[in-house]
Amino acid sequence: MMTKRILGLIFLFSALFAAKTIEAQTYRPILQDSVRWIVVWDDISTPFSDDDRWEYFAQGDTLVENILYKKIYHRFLESKYGKQPPFQAVSPYVLFGLMREDTLTHQVFGIRLDTEVHYYSGCPSGMEALMYDFSLNVGDTINHFCTIPEGCGEVNIYSTGQSNVFGIYTRWFEVAGDCSWGRLYEGIGSSYGLWESMFTPVKSFYVWNLRLEYYCPDAVCPFIVGTKELEANDRSLKVYPNPANDKITIEISDTQSPVEMMIYDTKGLCHKSQQFDQSGNGTFQVDISSLPLGIYLLQIQTKSTTYTQKIIKANRATAY
Incomplete structure (x- = not known):
């Protein structure tokens, strides 16, 4: 009985040490938005x-x-x-x-x-x-x-x-x-x-x-006064909800037609391509229900600008 208890304690401490080692060696990514x-x-x-x-x-x-x-x-x-x-x-x-x-x-x-x-x-x-x-x-x-x-x-x-x-x-x-x-x-x-x-x-x-x-490491940076230029550029393209399950709504400030929309996976494979005539609206919907779950890159091409944004296909949509 005593031997089993000692072996159990050894196993427990070994597991805890292994978990701590794995935690300490977890890779920290360098590339994130707003860094x-x-x-x-x-x-x-x-x-x-x-x-x-x-x-x-x-x-x-x-x-x-x-x-x-x-x-x-x-x-x-x-x-x-x-x-x-x-x-x-x-x-x-x-x-x-x-x-x-x-x-x-x-x-x-x-x-x-x-x-x-x-x-x-x-x-x-x-x-x-x-x-x-x-x-x-x-x-x-x-x-x-x-x-x-x-x-x-x-x-x-x-x-x-x-x-x-x-x-x-x-x-x-x-x-x-x-x-x-x-x-x-x-x-x-x-x-x-x-x-x-x-x-x-x-x-x-x-x-x-x-x-x-x-x-x-994030958008809060007390060492710099403002980042209005890129913030304004971010506001020129809105995609919601994101993550999404079946449909996404896209808003762009550039109302030039036609608009070419492509959705790529992280390996560069194009899963969806569609052309829209905005008629001065700048808002349109895209059906993504057929896409597998995962991370994608949405690319919007107008006559003058190319917009890109990361989107996530999930089981449930997220409120925006």
């Missing part, structure tokens, strides 16, 4: 520590060669002379790049667009490259990242751990190399930013000239 990264640049030739500052903003999805990507916008923020948040924008949003991630392999890929607004990224323009691999272990080499600058020799994962980063408890990976060191943050990016090269120059002593200054 913001604020990066600051220190020109090592000046006495100021915030010579330039910019923001990345994740918002909306799009398809490239039938692959689903998250849109990443960029704009400059006020800087210099130790400016404190909240920061005002000093330029409009520009679509900087596209990102996707494989939540099974924990890899993050990006396509940097040729916007000519940024000069600190080593990721190639116009083609997909590996940005981060959060499945690595101590001793692994990471020279294949486009965020690791060329010419730095062998760059390895020096150590790993977990800690609170910008209010998020997540895994970190210490990077060590000839001219590149710092940390990768699972679900965030790196201590240098998002697209930035992890290059470390020197002043009179070792000082990063690029650093991730703030990170906002």
Whole structure:
């Protein structure tokens, strides 16, 4: 009887330990709508520590060669002379790049667009490259990242751990190399930013000239004054209910006809295509009852604009 009780306790503790281990190793996705990264640049030739500052903003999805990507916008923020948040924008949003991630392999890929607004990224323009691999272990080499600058020799994962980063408890990976060191943050990016090269120059002593200054995991971001441009763009397309079961209603502010509507799955397969004549209305209904349950990308094409929005086919509709 005593032996059975001891074995039972051992099994219980083993199960609890395994559950905690699995929980600790749960992957945290990096790409979600409304996430913001604020990066600051220190020109090592000046006495100021915030010579330039910019923001990345994740918002909306799009398809490239039938692959689903998250849109990443960029704009400059006020800087210099130790400016404190909240920061005002000093330029409009520009679509900087596209990102996707494989939540099974924990890899993050990006396509940097040729916007000519940024000069600190080593990721190639116009083609997909590996940005981060959060499945690595101590001793692994990471020279294949486009965020690791060329010419730095062998760059390895020096150590790993977990800690609170910008209010998020997540895994970190210490990077060590000839001219590149710092940390990768699972679900965030790196201590240098998002697209930035992890290059470390020197002043009179070792000082990063690029650093991730703030990170906002959702739409509430107290470090920035307003995001009216993209918010206004979001309001130009409304889809409800979402999730939906049988029908969705689509409203667009662009009343030009005709309107071409396509619904794609996450693999890029088009499940539904339909053309509408708005007649100045801008509102129409789409029957999705034949779609299997899951996540889809709705694409609306007018004469002047392409709108995209993620929709969910569920067992029950959700009130809006």
